[in-house]
Structure formats: structure tokens, C-alpha cells
Amino acid sequence: MSYESRHVAAAFLAGTTVTYLAFAAWQYLASQPDQTQTARRRRTKLGLAKSSPVSNKSPGHDDLNSPFISQSGVGVGIESTISNTPLVLIKSLSEHTGCTILGKCEFLNGAGNSPKDRVALSIINKAEAEGLLTPHSGDTIYEGTVGSTGISLATLARARGYKAHILMPSDQATEKSDLLVKLGAIVERVTPAPIVDQMHFVNRARNLAKDHTANPQKPGRGLFADQFETDANWRAHYEGTAPEIHEQTDGKIDAFVAGAGTGGTISGCAKYFKEKLGANVQVVLADPQGSGLYNKVKHGVMFHGLEREGTRRRQQVDTVVEGIGLTRSTRNFEIGSDHIDDAIKITDGQARKMARWLCEKDGIFVGSSSSVNCYAAVKTALQLGPGHTVVTILCDSGMRHLSKFWKQVGDVDGEEDMTFEDLMK
Numbered sequence: 001m002s003y004e005s006r007h008v009a010a011a012f013l014a015g016t017t018v019t020y021l022a023f024a025a026w027q028y029l030a031s032q033p034d035q036t037q038t039a040r041r042r043r044t045k046l047g048l049a050k051s052s053p054v055s056n057k058s059p060g061h062d063d064l065n066s067p068f069i070s071q072s073g074v075g076v077g078i079e080s081t082i083s084n085t086p087l088v089l090i091k092s093l094s095e096h097t098g099c100t101i102l103g104k105c106e107f108l109n110g111a112g113n114s115p116k117d118r119v120a121l122s123i124i125n126k127a128e129a130e131g132l133l134t135p136h137s138g139d140t141i142y143e144g145t146v147g148s149t150g151i152s153l154a155t156l157a158r159a160r161g162y163k164a165h166i167l168m169p170s171d172q173a174t175e176k177s178d179l180l181v182k183l184g185a186i187v188e189r190v191t192p193a194p195i196v197d198q199m200h201f202v203n204r205a206r207n208l209a210k211d212h213t214a215n216p217q218k219p220g221r222g223l224f225a226d227q228f229e230t231d232a233n234w235r236a237h238y239e240g241t242a243p244e245i246h247e248q249t250d251g252k253i254d255a256f257v258a259g260a261g262t263g264g265t266i267s268g269c270a271k272y273f274k275e276k277l278g279a280n281v282q283v284v285l286a287d288p289q290g291s292g293l294y295n296k297v298k299h300g301v302m303f304h305g306l307e308r309e310g311t312r313r314r315q316q317v318d319t320v321v322e323g324i325g326l327t328r329s330t331r332n333f334e335i336g337s338d339h340i341d342d343a344i345k346i347t348d349g350q351a352r353k354m355a356r357w358l359c360e361k362d363g364i365f366v367g368s369s370s371s372v373n374c375y376a377a378v379k380t381a382l383q384l385g386p387g388h389t390v391v392t393i394l395c396d397s398g399m400r401h402l403s404k405f406w407k408q409v410g411d412v413d414g415e416e417d418m419t420f421e422d423l424m425k
């Protein structure tokens, strides 16, 4: 064989070998599961770490909560830190009840650090899809909120090129309005008023949005976010929070316990769990003192004599608890109300004790609504008996409540001095 022929034959052999090896490698890789997805599922199921789903497409109307994640798994923008929160075993409560009590760590949503991140993103995505918001045009999002939704909206408004104008009752913790100011939102703290009053924080937000759109002197339009009535709220939980919990528990849930501020969380989750698990799952409302929802669930009427307007110290909901409790019906509560099996009323004193307990025993430092949820989760677990799984929501951090709720709770000393009997007394 000539030198040229040998050279050509060797080159042919080498080329064939390389092609074969490349094909074999491709076949091997194609047969392997998506490592990123598998790792994510494993982490979120074990509640060990927070990560994000793999998707690099723009969220459409049917996919309101999809964060932006590049093919390499890098999150694009603050939106990518929303959803896929860990579900953790609350050890002390599980040990004392003999049940598995799990907390969905919604305070780890990365924009406004509460479940309202999901709702705010859902509202903005829906408005953009409907052509109601145009980035960097002066369009302004108006909302009436006790704080959490405002913080999530103000953060995401920054990320998407909008302005935010937030109305909140003047009796809410100042941490929240201070934070809103830092985020560049216009903040008005208004005197608590009944919902029939045009100065009620929700009515004022709606009116201001309308006035903005009608005013040719103002750039852009006003969008009323309308968290109490919009379907974008409960859908965020129906399409996000609930399926995540279902996947993280492999569908083994005996009870789901949550409070209602707008009703979005409990309705979205209740609807999803009942559709998936039927009567096997019990949905329980955790209601703070002063709220009318307990009676609505238990007896079909919203108001209790002691909670009627004019008999209460405050005009909204007479409790130190922020974020949950209602004295009126909302679309977001009504959507799921038929799926709510029971309600448990939690006093401010019980909420304070639970906040202290969770910090003292588990190092879990949460706000007032999470404390109400956990107290009701323990009562539910005790009613069900050992061996059951109860899931609840850890809404926000105690850091949002230092000046009000945690001021009442007081400092947790170095000693672990509270007994379970003290907690449940």
C-alpha cells in the first residue's frame, strides 16, 4: 500500500471511530434523566434547598408563574427566585403531636419574601398579556394592601419598569411602609375604615388608578392590582403552591391548614387538593381573633355579635395578627369556600406563644400569620391523632413584625423554658 493510501485508510478509520464514539456518547446522555430537574425535585422534596424549574420561555397567560431560567440553570432576574420553596418538617411540633407537621417556606420567595410574590407576579404577567401594562411608559400599579402584596408588587414593578403606589392601613407595622419607601413606591398610610367608606385602603387604590388613567397630564395608565377579587391571585396558588406541595409530599397530605387575608392561598390550594385527593384531605381555616371567617365556615354567616362594626377597637380586624383575617366576603375566598371543611379560631395570645415556641425550639423566626397557621396545624394534628401529615404555610419572617407583634412576644431568652403544655394551655 502506498504512503498516501495508508494515510487515507488511517484517516478513514480514525474518523469512523470518532463518529461512533460521539454517537455512543450521545445515546448514553439521551438515556439519562434531566440531571437539573432530578436534582431540583430531590432537593425540594427533602426540603433541603431552594432552586428553580428549568424554563427559558416568557411566561404566557397559561403559565403565569414561570420564572426565567437559562438552559445552564442560571436564574434570569428576580422573578426566577419566586416559587419552588422548600417544605420543611417542623421537628418540635411533629415530635409533640406524633404527626408529620410540614411548613411551606413561602418567606423564601426572593422578591418580597412572602407568598404574595407569586400573586404579584401572576397579576403583572396577566396584565402584560392583556396589554394593560407597558414597561417604562409611566404605567403605575395601585394596590390596597396590609403590606406584603405591596412589597412584592413594588419589587417586581422595579424589575419590570413600572411605578408602584401603595395604600395601607396606618395601624400596620412600620417596617413594611419603611421598606416600601426604600423600594421607591409611593406609600399612603390611611386611617382604617369600613369597606363601604371610599377612604378604605382598597377603595382608595381603585379610585386612584381610575383617576390616573383618566388624567391626560399623567404619563402612562393606572392599573388597580385588585388582589382581593382577581383570579390571578388564587390561580397562582392553584398552579404553583399547591402542586408543589403535592409533589413534595407525594400526595400524602391528611390536612392543609392556612389563614385567609384575601383567601387566595387557601382557595387555590383547597381547590387543587380536593380535585387531586378528594375527601382524603381536610382543609382547615386558621382564623385570628376579630375575623368573621371562622363563623362563615362554621355557621355560614360572616359576623359574630362581638365582631360587628362599632363594637371593635379597630375598624378592620381586631387582632395584633397581620396579613390574615377578614370581615367581608371576597371573590378569592368564595372560590374555595365550599372546599373548606373546618375552621379554628386562634387568639393573639396563642399566636404569640407559638411565635416564641418556634423560635425557641426550632430556630424558626416567623411573623404573626405563620404563628396562627402553626397553632391551628397543631390543633388539627391533635384532632386527627398520631401518624397523620399536616401541611401549613410559613408566610413571612419575624423581621417584618419586630415593632408590633414581636414587641409583644418579647425576647426569647437563652433558656428553653416553654413546655408543650404551656403552649397549648
Ligand SMILES: Cc1ncc(COP(=O)(O)O)c(C=O)c1O
Binding pocket: 114, 115, 116, 148, 149, 259, 260, 261, 262, 263, 264, 265, 266, 322, 323, 324, 367, 369, 370, 395, 396
Ligand atoms: C404575611 C401573610 N400572611 C398571610 C397570607 C395569606 O393571605 P391570602 O389569603 O391573601 O392568600 C399572606 C399572603 O401572602 C401573607 O403575606
